[in-house]
Amino acid sequence: MVYLTRKAEFSASHYYHNEVFTPEENARLFGKCNNPNGHGHNYTLEVTVKGVVDPRSGFVVDLKQLKDIMNSEVLDALDHRFLNKEVPEFLTRIPTTENIAIAIWQRLAPKLKSAQLHRVRVYETPDLFVDFYGEE
């Protein structure tokens, strides 16, 4: 089994807010992230796939295909977007880094054919990242 990781970057804005909480609770729980006008990050995405090395190509996965899937399924939908308002998953779920990692996994997993998705890692900043390995 060999693991291959491809990185990508996207920039997006978001804010944290849950309608079931009072404005005071939202402010206390989410702090500065509760500003309804949003704020943004440069996110770094790492997608790790695993598989056996194909004896003919020497590849775990065709990187071009992986890159195309990441572009069409993730970057086209998330890059330069206001996540709360423009990305369907986040109309009902708060776009925390945790939920972004899960959403990216759910977008990628059904599209990958030759290799199996192993991990989605999302850096919100260089000092904060989230890992999701699917429903273990």
Place this chain on the structure above:
Amino acid sequence: MKVYLTRRYMFSASHRLHSDEMSVDENRVVYGKCNNPYGHGHNYNIEVTVSGPVDAETGMVCNLVDLDGFVSEEIVERFDHQNLNLLAEFSKAVPTTENLCIAIYEIVKRGFNLAHLEKIRIEETMMNSFEYCGDL
């Protein structure tokens, strides 16, 4: 669905690697430059990884404000700009980065119960890093 969240912190500290159980010559051979009696220092990068289900109402594994507050008070405030050899954790143990990993793991494990502690990873320099996941 289990998600892993990692947060990075930094502190600077000095130490000297020296074991009372070894002779002067043995200490010099085993620890080399790190046995210099006056000590030396590092900028330590600490990664704390916690895990858990994503709370449906907050979208979080745990509130970063709580994790940052704990680590800042119990780790960074206590270790930053200190001589590790003089701290209670190292009254008997040599302050190698291995033992520093274990000491920090024990502090977080004992005091932070808002998410499951998975791992402590420490970069002593850009070239050296150490990880401790508890006694597996």
